[in-house]
Amino acid sequence: QSALTQPASVSGSPGQSITISCTGSSSDVGAYNYVTWYQQHPGKAPKLMIYDVSNRPSGVSNRFSGSKSGNTASLTISGLQAEDEADYYCSSHTSSSSTVFGGGTKLTVL
């Protein structure tokens, strides 16, 4: 199973919005609404931010939103804040009943 494709890096200024894409295939992202997004700060464990494409767990800011079109999912962060600077990973359930992660995107808040 090949990793999902994410941009290596994105950046934005405080208050702006950014979008991170996550491209898979018809065997994973395109096949199921089981796309998940995680935030990881340096030296820390990942944190669940979005599940089932667009659902936010309790406690996650509504500045984070998710969507999907075809084989590509997206994470949008609005009103960027300094603490949003982190690595972001997407993942998806696959047709072989496995889970596949994206390569990760480093978000820099300028």
Added chain:
Amino acid sequence: QEQLVQSGSELKEPGASVKVSCKASGYTFTRYAMNWVRQAPGQGLEWMGWINTNTGNPTYAQGFTGRFVFSLDTSVSTAYLQISSLRAEDTAVYYCTRDRLVATFDIWGQGTMVTVSS
């Protein structure tokens, strides 16, 4: 509160074995599957597989068959990852993580750093 607490860092020589533990608390251990995720230094997350905490049946991702073994001790709500015949390329942080839904990892252990070096 619901949490996963992993065992501490390990330094092993090539060819040795290591067993990482992951103790769950604050929830019914057998209600959710346990997954394992590897993160090599400076690299991304890699799904290793999962274990059914009711039956003990493990499923391994491609690339994690043979030397990797998932196991449980439900009496102490603990999952284990054992890696044998360690190689330098096994150097990584290993995370256990609870699967709340389908491929939704909502609780993560703090990670266990395994270093393989002579």
